[in-house]
Amino acid sequence: MNSESPALRLSGLRKSFGRPAVDGLDLTVRRGELYALLGPNGAGKTTTLRMVTGLLAPDAGDVQVLGIDLARDPAGAKRGMAYLPDDPLLYGKLRPTEYLEFVAGLWGIRAQDAEPRARRLLDWLDLTKHAHELTEGFSRGMKQKLALAGALIHEPELLILDEPLTGLDAAAARQVKDLLVSHVEQGGTVILTTHILEVAERLAQRIGIIRQGRLIAEGTLAELRERTQGGSLEDVFLHLTEGQPG
């Protein structure tokens, strides 16, 4: 793994479902930053993340994860990252500890290493009191938090999350936000999509705005605000995207 390379580099990424969903996207996310990807419904955010994480094959373009070309070395690229989709799949008949053991097993992590990590994550996300209950009885927020713990069990450097705070109550949202900030403070990288502009405003070092599958603006909050003479991120977002489908 090349430590000089960015956490993520997308070049000319394209995907069409009859019409373009991602349309020649170039994007670079540096190591150690929390990057928020914003865009109206249908802009191509999820499609982009699915290509980055190897779930969807691009029609064209390159994906480099931590300096590794995803097409050439998919296993190597995936080892360094984790993806939390907006509708994560859990196994209802497993308990959180069993689920985390299972995911750790898929990554080839030894049980004696997985167990303390699992305990720490459950503790951090306030799930310890439910560690021995079947996940089928969990609320949406509890499931979301457990899926996040599963994504983190192999200690990935790059964490990619699609709408991680949707449907979480204030306490759960705070726990997840703290965890993401801490991941970055420890040198990791976080890329997330969100429709909650306040989350991007508060957490992200840089923000990218995508529309119709292309990056139309990018920068720090201050840089983006300059574009609308000091308005809020909402002003910037609406100014750039309003009235435009996807």
Ligand SMILES: Nc1ncnc2c1ncn2[C@@H]1O[C@H](COP(=O)(O)OP(=O)(O)OP(=O)(O)O)[C@@H](O)[C@H]1O
């Ligand atoms: N599997 C698919 N088959 C057909 N069209 C698809 C498929 N996946 C995505 N699309 C289309 O691609 C475009 C981009 O969708 P995508 O889900 O990436 O947008 P998004 O920015 O994540 O939107 P949202 O904010 O609503 O989640 C949309 O027009 C969508 O209908």
